[in-house]
Amino acid sequence: MNYKILVQYDGTRYEGWQRQERTESTIQGKIEAVLSKMCGEEVQIQGAGRTDAGVHAKEQVANVHLKEQVDPQEVKQYLNRYLPEDIAVSEVREVPERFHSRLNATGKIYVYRIATGEVKKVFERRYIYDFGEKPDMELMCRAAEILTGTHDFKSFCANRRMKKSTVRTIYSIDLKEKEGEIVITYTGNGFLHHMIRILTGTLLEVGMKKRSLSSVAELLEVRDREKAGFTAPAKGLTLEKVLYSPLQKESETL
CATH class of the missing domain: 3.30.70.660 (Pseudouridine synthase I, catalytic domain, C-terminal subdomain)
Incomplete structure (x- = not known):
């Protein structure tokens, strides 16, 4: 199943959105770590775009493909329970399999x-x-x-x-x-x-x-x-x- 996630964050203490090998302090990395814990396996998400270190977001968009169907509300609650206090998920919902947060953005x-x-x-x-x-x-x-x-x-x-x-x-x-x-x-x-x-x-x-x-x-x-x-x-x-x-x-x- 493909899920669309709306994310807001204070980017002050992060090295930007994109996951990086040299640091764990990225927005994408934090969200993927929580989702991987929830699913019991490595999960990767796609973001609509990269924000640089120190840049904030009120409504960043990401999508993730999960092997098993999960209630979107449960995904949202789980993410908000375990994400740092400066990252929050405002919405999670199922979307068509072909939806891609970056490629479909205009x-x-x-x-x-x-x-x-x-x-x-x-x-x-x-x-x-x-x-x-x-x-x-x-x-x-x-x-x-x-x-x-x-x-x-x-x-x-x-x-x-x-x-x-x-x-x-x-x-x-x-x-x-x-x-x-x-x-x-x-x-x-x-x-x-x-x-x-x-x-x-x-x-x-x-x-x-x-x-x-x-x-x-x-x-x-x-x-x-x-x-x-x-x-x-x-x-x-x-x-x-x-x-x-x-x-x-x-x-x-x-």
Whole structure:
């Protein structure tokens, strides 16, 4: 049977989503260890995508094939009983055998939070980048418009040896400002290594007038990581949702 699992986690103390041989501190590794204990044999899960060390998720999606049919509610309860307190499963349900959390995904929604006030957000310090300055929102919005659409985002990819295509489509970059904070929501069909964090750093440089709007357009042409902005810290980034239809809204269930 194939089971779809919705996972939320605080990524602060983990080395990212993907299982690694050198460490047990990964989200995938923790979930697989619990499922393997439940089933009495090694179990491997598939995630919709990798989140880097320190990045959080409100709704990561995974799927797992189990040899025997199990009540999804029992799987959910077992996982939540034995997973660490900073990882939780919000839903488990049976899905068609051919469902694959990564291959069937058509997009993702990420949110990046930036604190702009003079006073640090002490109780949210794990989930927000304490920038401490107030950039020009209008300039940032104009830069975001340039970056929206289908482009080669090689300038925004941390993997300089990337051999696969670096062309991606960003459906929208939505910037909202509230008291002492800027929230940037990125919706796209996929994102490269550190892409959102580099995009965020670039937008902030524009907002602080350290980079011109014309230079943003040039980044899409030069395809050179060295020319783009700084990489914003991981802790400000959260995977909000994995999409399984290009037109799916953030509020819709998967």
